[in-house]
Amino acid sequence: MANAIVVGVHLQNQPGFEYAMEELRNLADACDIEVVGELTQKAERVNPAHYIGAGKLQELKGLAEGLDASTIIFNDELSPSQIRNLEKTLERRVIDRTILILDIFAERAxxxxxxxxxxxxxxxxxxxxxxxxxxxxxxxxxxxxxxxxxxxxxxxxxxxxxxxxxxxxxxxxxxxxxxxxxVQRKQRRKNEVPVVCLVGYTNAGKSSLLNAVMETYQPGSSKMVLAKDMLFATLETSVRSISLPDRKTFLLADTVGFVSQLPHHLVKAFRSTLEEVAEADLLIHVVDCANPEHEQHIAVTQATLKDLGADGIPAVYAFNKADLTDQAYPRIEDNTVYLSAGRREGIEELIRLIRDRVFGDYVEGEIVIPYDQGRLVAYFNEHAHVQATEYEPEGTRLKLTCKLADYEKHKELFAPQ
Known part of the structure; x- marks a missing residue:
């Protein structure tokens, strides 16, 4: 395992600097690099030649020699000339935040x-x-x-x-x-299956939440996704079909987590993966509410969604890991559900929120289907939630909840509302 020193310039009026440095340590850890020291400098701007000032550069050189650090990691993306100048002066491997994130992605893809x-x-x-x-x-x-x-x-x-x-x-x-x-998305649109996307900061628990929903509504499914307590455990979009007890079905998509200062190369590269997000009917913004920086995480996620053109899509908040806080849970408060994916608590409350948002165009009613149209009975048994079935002289009476589109199509057979 390589030893490294992390270096950052704290610019004036820059919020969340301490957290960015802590996150840099976590990124290094995810790359199997041991951080043995840290050096920061307050400045009005980054030094164009060496990122840090001349005095700090000498201090860094001495620190690296004293701690036997073979690698120096900088908190911002360095220019080609900065990398060259730094390697020449420090005689050490110089990397920046961007290449660290790219390396993690390369390893996990x-x-x-x-x-x-x-x-x-x-x-x-x-x-x-x-x-x-x-x-x-x-x-x-x-x-x-x-x-x-x-x-x-x-x-x-x-x-x-x-x-x-x-x-x-x-x-x-x-x-x-x-x-x-x-092509697959067009097919889904044709089948009119709503798409719900899990979005949020890396390690907020999106994959765990997807697995919790799967376990609750598709017990015994072999389609669980990898859920690990580490940065960027998920790098590709996984889509799972969720069938509720009342025959309503929606697709739940797990997406790559966001991170502050996500390299623009990666935002561009993953845009196609994140197209799922831009075309979703509803976003579930998963937040690790036990993390003291969760407000910052929400802001980063919202900014990234805006970059992807997905900021206009309706969203609900899932405040996950509520069991690690003193928040009462499971509970729904306005547009937010407090839950624990790990403990499988609050999943039904989340589904209630999803149901309210994506299944608004459903109608309750009674329909009498003539006996010579038996295929319609089979259709409604498969695509609607049938609460009661009775056989009458003129046909089969179904008491059901169905899609508005199906109601409009067979309106003449429904009892007046």
Whole structure:
């Protein structure tokens, strides 16, 4: 395990700096890097050459030597020249928050799509850093034209071209996968199945909540998702069909968690995965209410949803891990349900909120179906919630709750409301 020092610049009027540094430690931990020291500096702006000031840089060099730290991790995305200057002065491996997150994503990506997206993001991160090194590598040759170009620069051009070609190739593969998913989504729309998406900060308990709903309403299902107490356990969207006892069905989607300063390469790369979010009928914003920084997490999630164009979708809040707080639970308060996915408490209350939001267009009534239209009886038994069945001289009488669309289609058979 590598030893590292984390470094951050606390800019004036920057909220949540201490938390960002703590999160940086957690990200390092998720990469199996042991943080042995921390150095911070208050400043009006980041130093363009070395990220931190000259005095702090010498202090950092001494600290790294004293603590035998082989890696220095910076809290912000570094420019190519900053990385080069820092590595030269510190004689240590220099990485930033972005590459740390990209490495975690690369390690955790399970599906073909997530792996492709992470590779695209990593290559897009590397590209300007290669270009930034061109000047220092390409000074062996003088004059103009390719013939006299320095060997280092020529190799760099080749590397750059290879990376650009690889990005194009990967994006082509991704487009195919996205097209396939769009076909699946269209099919769902055709079947009129509402889509409910779990969104929220990483490690808020979205996957645990999906599993809790599955266990409650599809006991014995083998379709549980990975739920672990770690950052970015989920990197791909998992969609599960949930059938309620009254025949109502909706799709519940688990999505990648958000994090503050999520690298823009990743937001772009995961946009196709997060298209589920932008097209959902309802968002369940899962919040780890036991985390002292949960207000900050809500703000980050809302900002990311806005970036994805999903800020206009109706949302309810699931304040998870309420068992670790002194909050009374399970309970519903306005648009929020307090629950514990781990203890499987509050799941029915959550479903009640979902039901109210996505199954508003349902009608209760009685229908008499003539005996020569038996297929309609079978249809309503499958697609509606039939409370009672009676056989009368003119046909089968069903007392039921059904979709408004089905009611409109067979209005003439329903008893007047």
């Amino acid at each position: 399970q599906t073909k799509e997530a792996q492709l997206q992470v590779e695209v993001a990593k290559l897009q991160y590397m590209l300007p850093r290669l270009v930034g090194l061109r000047e220092s590598l390409g000074r062996q040759g003088g004059g103009a034209g390719l013939k006299n170009r320095g060997a280092g620069e020529t190799k760099l051009e080749l590397d750059r071209r290879r990376i650009e070609e690889r990005i194009v190739h990967l994006q082509h593969d991704l487009e195919k996968l996205v097209a396939r998913r769009q």
